[in-house]
Amino acid sequence: MKKALSRIYVLLILLYLYVPILVLMLMGFNQSRYNSMPFKFSLQWYQALIKDTKLIMAARNSFLLAIVTGIICVILATFFILGHRFLSDKVKGLFDSVSMMPMSIPWLIMGLSLLLLIRAVNLDKSMFFVGAGHVVISLPYSLLVLKARMASMDQSLEEMSASLGATPFTTFRRVTLPAIAPAMVAGGFLSFMISFDNFPISYFLMPNGVSTLPIEIQSSIKFGFTPEINAVSTVIIGISLICLTVTGIIMGSSLKSMMGKGGK
Amino acid sequence: MSTVVLKGLVKKYGQNTVVKGIDLTAEDGKLVSILGPSGCGKTTTLRMIAGFEKTDGGEVYFDDKPMGKVPVNKRNIGMVFQSYALFPHMTVFDNIAYGLCQRKIKPDEINKRVEEIMKLVHMEEYSKRKPKELSGGQQQRVALARALVIKPDVLLLDECLSALDKKLRVEMQVELRRILEETGVTTFFVTHDQEEAMTLSDKIVVMNNGAIEQVGTPYEVYEKPNSRFVAGFLGKANFFEGKVTNVNSDEKYVVLENEKGTVAIPAEKAKIGENALYAVRPEKMRISKEPKTGALKGTIEHITYSGNISTCNINCGGESILCEVTNDMISERPQRGDKVFVTWDSASSVKIEV
Secondary structure: HHHHHHHHHHHHHHHHHHHHHHHHHHHOOOOOOOOOOOEEEEEEEHHHHOOOOHHHHHHHHHHHHHHHHHHHHHHHHHHHHHHHHHOOHHHHHHHHHHHHHHOOOOOOHHHHHHHHHHHOOOOOOOOOHHHHHHHHHHHHHHHHHHHHHHHHOOOOHHHHHHHOOOOOHHHHHHHHHHHHHHHHHEEEEHHHHHHHHHOHHHHOOOOOOOOOOOHHHOOOOEEEOOOOHHHHHHHHHHHHHHHHHHHHHHHHHHHHHHOOOOOO | OOEEEEEEEEEEEOOOOEEEEEEEEEEEOEEEEEOOOOOOHHHHHHHHHHOOOOOEEEEEEEOOOEEOOOOOHHOEEEOOOOOOOOOOOOOHHHHHHHHHOOOOOOOHHHHHHHHHHHHOOHHHHHOOHHHHHHHHHHHHHHHHHHHHHHOOOOOEEOOOOOOOOOOHHHHHHHHHHHHHHHOOOEEEEEEEEEEHHHOOOOOEEEEEOOOEEEEEEEEHHHHHHOHHHHHHHOOEEEEEEEEEEEEEEEOOOOEEEEOOOOEEEEEOOOOOOOEEEEEEHHOOOEEEOOOOOEEEEEEEHHHHEEOOOEEEEEEOOEEEEEEEEOOOOOOOOOOOOOOOEEEHHHHOEEEOOO
C-alpha cells in the first residue's frame, strides 16, 4: 500500500514536470494551426520551419552566442578554481560570495543595469555586450560544477606529481586537467544552456535587427502563434537531450575512474 | 641515497608553532620512524623534508646540500601517501613510469626499470590495470614502486600502511622491510602505530607537541624511555612516583612515599630524599600466590583474556597495576578476586628523570 502510494506520488510529480513539454512536442506534429483536436499527424510545421530564415538566423545567433559564452565561462571558471586554492580562507569566502552573486540577482535587473551602464558611457548596444552579459550570468554555473569537482579531487595527486619531478605545468596538464575535464564539459554545457535560454539580457542589450531564438519566439507569439514554435522547441529539446546524454556518459565514465582509489 | 639532516626545523601556522625546532639525522640507508599522536607535527615535519611546506626556521640537508630553495620537483624524493594518490586515469605501468618520464630517460630504459621494479614488488602481472581494479595491498605496492623506481635520495612514507587491514598490514611490513633492504634507500616513515614503528625501524623518533621527546633504536625507546610520555605512548606502562624514603641496595628495593601512602617496589639507583618516577612494563611483572620479599600484595580486580596472554588489573593498596601474564599453563590461570603477590626484576624498573 505504502509502496503504491509513493509510486503514485512520483508519477504525479513526473506528470507535472513533463506533461506540458510532451503536449508541446506533440502539437508540433498536429495539422491544426490552433493546437486543436482531433490530432492529425503532419510534418508541415517542420517544413515551414526549414523555410523560415528569420527563425533559423535567430537560432544560429543563439547557438553561436551560447557556444562562445560556454567556452569563455569554462576558461574563466578553470582559472578561478586553480587560483582559488591558494587564497586565505577569508579572501576565499569573499570570492565565493561575489562570484555566486549573479545567481541571486534577477536577470531583468542585471540586463537593465548593463544597459544603463552602456548608455552612461555613451556606447551602443552590441553583440559584444550581449555576450558579456551572458558570461556574467552563466559563469556561476560553470564555477559551481568545477568547484565541486576540485573539492572532491585528492589534492595529494598534484603533490605526488611534483614529488616525482614534474613541473607545475606538467602536473596541470597530466594530472589536474584529466581530473577536472569532465567537470569542464559539464560546466560548459550548463553555461551554454543558461545563455541559450536567456531572454532578458539579450532583450535589453541586443542591437536592432539582430535577434536570438528566445526573442524571436517571444515576438512571434505577439504576432500570432504558429505550431512552428512547437517544432523549433522540439528540435531544441532534442539537441539538449543529446548534449545531456553525451555529458552524462563522459562524466559517468570519469567518475568511475575517480572512484577507483581505495576501492576494492 | 643520502644522509638526511634536519637542523632546527620550525613550522608556524599563524600564531601556532606546530614544529618547534627539530634536530635529526637519518644516516644513509637507514629507516627512521617518526612516531607520535595525531597533531604532534610528524606529518608536517615529513612535508618539510619533501618540500611541500616552507620552513619557518632551520634547514633540511641532503648530503650537506641545503634544500631550502630547492622546489619539490627538483629534490629527487620518493613519496607514498596514506591515500596512495595513484593517478586514477593511468595504468599501473604509466603510474610507475611517470617519474621516469619527467627525467627525460629513454623509452627502452624506462621499460626496463619499470619492469624491474614491478618484479621487486610482485606486481608484474598487473601493468595494464587501472588503480581502481587493484586491491588496497596491490595499490600500496604500486605506490611504493612508483616512489622507488626513480631511485630517490630519500623515501618518505606518510602513514602508508594504516589504510590496510591488520593482517595485510603485517604482511606489508615484512614486504616493505625486504624491499627497502634490497634498495637500501634512506627512509623516513611517519606513523602513529608504535608496533609498526618497532618492527620496521632502525631508529625511532618519538614526537609530542611539535618537539622530539626521544630518539633511539626500538630497543632503547621501549626499554629505556626517558619520559612519562614516551613510556606511556610506546606500549603500556605502570608508573610509580613519590619521594624516596628508604633504599635497600642488597635486596634491591626502594620505598616511595606519595599521597596514597608508601609503596616498596623492586628498583635500583635511588637516593633517599629525592623525588623519583619509575616505569615498569606490564609484561615484566610476575604474579604468584606465595608471599615474596619486596613483592606488592594485591587483589585481581579484572582480567582480560586475549589468547596468548591475560591482562590483569591488580589493586595494590590503592595503586592500580596492569600486569600481563603469559597463558603458559591451562590449569593455573589467575581468577578475578585472587589475592596475589606482584614482583619483578629490579632492573625492569626504569627510572625516568623528572
